[in-house]
Amino acid sequence: MNPLEVLADLSLEINGQPMRVTSEGQTIYLDVTDPLALRSLQESAGGLPRHAALIDFVRSAELRLEARYRGSTIAALGAGARPSRLARWAGIPGVEVRTGALSAAVARSRPVAAAGMAIIATLLLLAVAKRVLSSA
Numbered sequence: 001m002n003p004l005e006v007l008a009d010l011s012l013e014i015n016g017q018p019m020r021v022t023s024e025g026q027t028i029y030l031d032v033t034d035p036l037a038l039r040s041l042q043e044s045a046g047g048l049p050r051h052a053a054l055i056d057f058v059r060s061a062e063l064r065l066e067a068r069y070r071g072s073t074i075a076a077l078g079a080g081a082r083p084s085r086l087a088r089w090a091g092i093p094g095v096e097v098r099t100g101a102l103s104a105a106v107a108r109s110r111p112v113a114a115a116g117m118a119i120i121a122t123l124l125l126l127a128v129a130k131r132v133l134s135s136a
Contacts, residue, residue, distance in 0.1 A: 006063065026079065027064045035069045035105040036057040054096040074098055 008023040011083075017037035022029045032038060058065050058078035067075040074097070081096040091095070 010018060015038050026062060027066060030067045032069055032085045034109055035074055035102060036109075038067055038075060052094070069101075070108065071099075072105060074102040087103065 005025055006023040006028050007022050008028060010021040012019050015037070018033050019037070020029075020031040022031070041066060054065075054105045055077050062079050064078040064080055066073045076098075077094055081094075083094050084097045084099070086099055087093060087095040087097045106126065
């Protein structure tokens with residue numbers, strides 16, 4: 001089967017979140033304005049059964065779908081995607097989630113929440129280190 005080529009240039013809004021769909025050859029890009037909008041997109045699309053069907057279609061058509069935030073790919077599925085443990089844990093098997101890019105995207109889009117999470121993570125690490133050192 002010859003791979004499909006997709007031509008797309010579409011602006012849309014899902015659950016109040018503006019998104020843009022473009023393409024280049026066999027790669028379809030979904031540009032989001034909020035990285036956390038991907039989760040609500042999955043929920044509004046019918047959850048895992050439809051998600052699995054989408055992954056199967058994209059793979060069989062030899063396409064690649066990339067979700068991007070400010071030009072950085074934060075998730076991918078289809079041709080060349082390497083499904084991650086984080087995606088399976090989050091209930092979206094078959095998706096490559098780029099944790100570094102996703103973390104940076106969340107930090108850029110929600111700096112106050114990211115700072116709070118960093119403080120909590122630091123306090124947890126200090127508590128663990130103190131416990132390990134006191135038991136040694």
